[in-house]
Amino acid sequence: MSLSGLLSVLHIAAAINGLLVASILIFAGKRTALRARWTLGGFLAAGSLLLAIFVLLDTGIWVFGRAIGALMEALAALLPALYLDYVLTVTGSRLRRAWLYLPVPVFTLIAIVHVDLLGSGSDFAGAILWLAFAVAASAIVYARRRPAGRPRDRLAWLIAFMIVFQLAQIARFAWPQSLILFDLVPLMGTLGVTAFVVFTLLGSRTLKTLVSPTLDGRVDPVLETALATIGNNRKWLTRNDVSLNSVAAELGVPARKLSDYLAATRGRGFRDWLKLQRIDLAAKLLVDPAERRTSIEAIGLMSGFASRSAFYVAFREVHGVTPARYRQRRLPK
Known part of the structure; x- marks a missing residue:
């Protein structure tokens, strides 16, 4: 040929x-x-x-x-x-x-x-x-x-x-x-x-x-409640050793099932879900009048981010602005 x-x-x-x-x-x-x-x-x-x-x-x-x-x-x-x-x-x-x-x-x-x-x-x-x-x-x-x-x-x-x-x-x-x-x-x-x-x-x-994973995307109310509990728990979000396995063990479900559930219902993996929970926590702290004098870097650490740069990049990806700009717009005068 x-x-x-x-x-x-x-x-x-x-x-x-x-x-x-x-x-x-x-x-x-x-x-x-x-x-x-x-x-x-x-x-x-x-x-x-x-x-x-x-x-x-x-x-x-x-x-x-x-x-x-x-x-x-x-x-x-x-x-x-x-x-x-x-x-x-x-x-x-x-x-x-x-x-x-x-x-x-x-x-x-x-x-x-x-x-x-x-x-x-x-x-x-x-x-x-x-x-x-x-x-x-x-x-x-x-x-x-x-x-x-x-x-x-x-x-x-x-x-x-x-x-x-x-x-x-x-x-x-x-x-x-x-x-x-x-x-x-x-x-x-x-x-x-x-x-x-x-x-x-x-x-x-x-x-x-x-492509559709093992689950069909239907919401499990029990699992959603458990995930919300984790997402609202600052202790969990700021742990350095938090992982898919540790969260799955806390929820009492297999790690594979939790991973598939997040992919089916949110279109993302565990790391991305965890990052979004931390961003949500940071956003709440930024507009909390009680944290008005807390620095941006400190809020990043309080939300579970290991460095200032990682916090800034992740926050801007989600909200389209820097944490400082977000606080300036949202925090009451």
Whole structure:
């Protein structure tokens, strides 16, 4: 088998695997992560389909036509919309995001009316600019409001990959005569889809976070009361050795059940739940007139945070402002 034939097989295999994982995310997800799983699964599915179409056209199995061009343009416009929607969802943005999908029918209509555009050196020009905007916006959003309750590195790696992918797209359209650059974007798409699938199957928490865990998300009143008791107990929140096992033992439930329950009802793990309880305690202390003269650093320590920097970062992730600014706004004059 030639090198080009081997690459085609790898491209198709990556596309098929990507579609399978995307289907799991979309159709086996839990209600509490509805938008996150649909946007991430849709992003993976759209990228996998576009990759498969490129390979089928390149190998001659499909012949380019108006319908295929319109489909490719729709997918190319849908990719950045789903990607940016996912980033905004994970970072907790409450903006209405229906406008993100407006370019999809616009670019599709252009492809239908002016099909020659897709056969020239400027194919997907509008979608590429749209993707550039989405990538730049995602980097800005992530820098200003990193996600609370999800692993930061996973989203950071996705944004980094999209930046590199966009740079490759720009290089490809700047030098359309280069065969190496022409093959670079599909190859990067294959590597990106493959990496996503491999890391997911080898223990990434992506599926565990978005797909329904053992529990179905129904609230257990007894367990909720017990969790509230822990959350209101300053002694527990400020302990240095507090852990999933110690809290589960205090509640009289298996640690695995407690972990699954938090994931099912809150969409986050034990550490993130504990951090939010400590932030809630700190917020109460900051607006307590009796603690008016207590320093910000002392309140962080009183809430269970080991350092000033950890307290400031965690508080700002949740409330969007520093503890000092929060106190200034909320504390009665």
